[in-house]
Amino acid sequence: MYKAPVEEIAFTLRHVAGLSAALANGRLGDLSEDLVDAILSEAGRFAGEEVAPLSPIGDTQGARLVEGKVISPDGWVDLYKAWCAGGWNGLTGPEEFGGQGLPHMLNVATLEMWNSASIGFTLGPTLTIGAIEALMAHGSRSLQERYVEKLVSGEWTGTMNLTEPQAGSDVGALKTRAERRADGTYRIFGQKIYITWGDHDAADNIIHLVLARLPDAPAGTRGISLFLVPKFLVNEDGSLGPRNDLFCHSLEHKLGIHGSPTCTMIYGDGRFGEEPGAIGWLVGEENKGLACMFTMMNNARLAVGMQGVATAEAATQKAIAYARERTQGRAPAWGGAASSAQAASGMSPIIEHPDVARMLVTMKALTQGARAICYACAHAIDLSHRADGEEARHFQERAALLTPIAKAFATDVGVDVASLGIQVHGGMGFIEETGAARLLRDARIAPIYEGTNGIQAIDLVVRKLPLSTGAQVRGFIAELRQVAEAVAASNRDGFGETASRLSASLDDLEAATDWLLTRQAEGALAEALSGATPYLRLFGLALTGAYLAKGALADAAHGAEQRIALCRFAAENLIAETAALKDRVIHGAASLAAARVLLA
Template sequence: MTDYRAPLEEIGFALEVSAGMKDWSSLPGFEEAGEDLVSAVLEEAGKLASSVIAPTNRIGDEIGAKWQDGDVITPDAFKPMHQAYVEGGWSTLSADPELGGQGLPNTLSIAVTEMVTSGNMAYSLLSLLTAGAIEAINAHGTDEQRETYLPKMISGEWSGAMNLTEPAAGSDVGALRSKAEKQADGSYLITGQKIFITWGEHDLAENVIHLVLARLPDAPAGTKGISMFLVPKFLLNADGTPGKRNDVRCVSLEHKLGIHASPTCVMSFGDEGNCVGYIVGEENQGMRNMFTMMNHARIGVGLEGVAIAERAYQHSVAFARDRVQSAAIGAKSRDSVTIIHHPDVRRMLLTMRATTEAARAIIYRNVWALDRAHRHTDADERAKAKGEADLLTPISKAYSTDIGVEASSLAVQIHGGMGFVEETGVAQYYRDSRIAPIYEGTNGIQALDLAGRKLMADGGAHWRALITEMKDALPKFTSLTEQSAIELKAGIHALEAAAEHLFANGFDGIVDTAAAATPYLRLFGSVVGAYLLAEQAEVAAARLQGGEGNPSFLKAKRTTAQFFIEQLLPSATALLAPIKGGASCLMEMEEESFARN
């Protein structure tokens, strides 16, 4: 099985060109985030991901997490890996220094997380959910809750889990039935069952801090009557150390298509009537509070698509350079060559590479916007950055996770029959990648969020600003081929036409907008990805001309951008027609007609 090598040159270039790396140290609190420190962090993270984490990926897939009398046991190799991760302080990178964090940019942290996720996606979910829980408690918890729980969670000694889904309440969270009853001491007794709880129980941390959505007895119906509660696996002693076991249990693990080493738990709260929880935020504001955690997780899940696509790409390149099959097309010699010489294999490899780099650039830019939204000294700039981050978040999540599935599928195809058997390892990437489009709001929900809420936000100011930026940049991309310039311009104008069309629909055309949402998101992601790759290609061309940098890498950046814009973008541009087509062809068929006689 091919080893993973952290693509440090690519990650550093993407951070610099697409995520403002040279500007990080100018923001308050990020003064230490200079190029030398960033480079050192990325270098060490690459070593950890490649040498410590990546070797456990196959082990985790084959052994998986095991349930035993309510306990969840992870593979033996996971314990020293997690210890190295915690002792290295990797979970503390972007956290508040007052709570034990290092206070570095989230944009740097997301790059490190990408490498960890490429190393072992199943394991990376532990830190993803913990980071989201930290965000929610920090934003909505009391000072006492922050001081009591966050330092240990930030250090990685304790982990966090998000408990939303129930057997009768999936995407419709408002249908949940879990209950909470207030006690005289201000705590709450929690009862109910949650399903699909990622890393809800395990043996790598000494405590698990659950954030649980539940309903108070007199709460309004639907999402307006949901509150959020902090439920620790172990209640704390007076000195803050884990004490008595709380009345929360993992009653089973799901048997899944992939991510076998990530325990997906069925959690039961209050079987003995004594599950103690503490409200986070105000009563009946739980859904709003949970979105703090969910929005953080959505970008992280999008990153899973990039990470799994990167590893599948590296695996496929190594195989294509080694596998000998048939003579080269058009060559005089009839000797067999390695398959990387065949045009269709190159098309698949370049598709994997180009879409992965486009998705990476989108996510990095998204997180840089979040950093500016939190740290910029100018209020107007903070507002603009927040609007951009909100706009890009559903694209980061949905576009990137679709790319992860598509890239890992191409990896299987490149390996041929060898890819369909477990021996080569690429089947695991395909199996693992498939959950990401479902996680944290399915990609259809992300598309509805983009075409509904984000399109209309602030009168459309944010998508109009992004389109204006792209249009203004077109004349500056002097290194593009003539065909690339034509296709990029066509893509940007198609995106603008699609946005204006959907924006004009209003509430009366809401069904038409819903029908167009998924192709609209794909068009949006493809155009923004093409634009960011063109931006990178322009920088690469300038450095080549100036004799700077690695010529091989810089030439590849230009070729990759050209391939994406000329070979992949046109099919996305063509989505303008179905976007304008409305819902009639989707909705006119009778329900009974879907069934086969």
């Protein structure tokens, strides 16, 4: 069973992502180290003891559509209410509407725990947080006053309605219509697919944020507006009025996250209300909906990255526990010494076998790396809001740069580590009751939604590398080089070749970055995009090496030996791949272009 790695999470927040420095600099108000510890420790308890036990039923029973109503898995409604009662839904919510206004780093850290316990369950609150952010950033004061408090308390939940059958990655292709009404409201007509928690029975109302197109709107992404469309209309006094003209038409039958209802939503077909049309209110300005949606999407992308970290953590815990118990064969003596742990049968716990140990340490290293990247991204988001002027701008860019890496690298890690977790279990890994397979099934969506990982890679190359004409990414690489130099200066044997390996990976990163910026400047977009995915992977691996080293250097206490050993393993076993990735970025496009003859 999952046990939240509270210490590791706290350490990474403090010493790798920058929480301690931000606290010391007064950037995070009156937040104290003690409060951080209390929050993490209580969240860890709740995630492990309350949420995780209800994950299997979510998977086997799933969300069901019964007579037009979406029914949650047994126990989930009570779980959701207890979770809200614990104040978790409002952790980062605005204080004026009952939230605790805590930094995003704490949101991300607790999101990791909830998602390790159950991605399907956590998706609901994740979408609600996004809706709150969008309303606070772009909604009118009256919309905020009517909706935000109950979203913060969790009495109501939120959704994000972008996708339509013909409009996925290309959101500009959407066709859902919005018509203006004389009273300032709008009527929404159309079909949305893949709407997470689009309907359910855990909250009294559901506040849909829906992208739609006005009749006179320009084509493409410049003609999209965002609307708030509640399931139940809300009276002046905040009480619930009649049902709005929208409903969940069907649920998807998915590979994983079965407990999370993935809905096809129909707006405005006349099933409810006096005349057809779901009543909506404009959020932000007409035709500026995409900008509003990006507010939700950026944080949602990081939240999805956390699903990757969370799966990797849960899978690693499960695999290590199994590998300690399961005995098979006799492990070879390591380094000449007889193996210490050998069962009476003469068989060794499989954790003693080098190949199994390689899988487990790889899982640990990738998990920690992905975690550090995501937390660093959250830290940058926090400081982009809480610092001023140039510093705020810097962190805004840093967050923008890190977001696609956090989303795509961490979700790829989630899938890879979950798959390794199955492998460690052998035949048991393929049996559903073990739970290892569920982790892979649940994790497999994360590289797809909130912008496929291919889209993230394109975003990184096309929009993020050019920030400040490349100064942001170059400055970042320079920071990372300081870590490599500090490892070299530390003169600790345990680091092995870490300094030189990390330095070589950063050379690869810099060379690939320069090439991509140059090719784009020269207008060779297809060439640059051909290397986008390998480049993102290269960036993620180099960051993994650097952040593990940063943590190892920061730990002067009992954990140092372990951190140094993990960092060395990553440096000497994992990040050497950056050379091949750089090669793919710089030399791979020509052969890919030639190979298009195979796809004609």
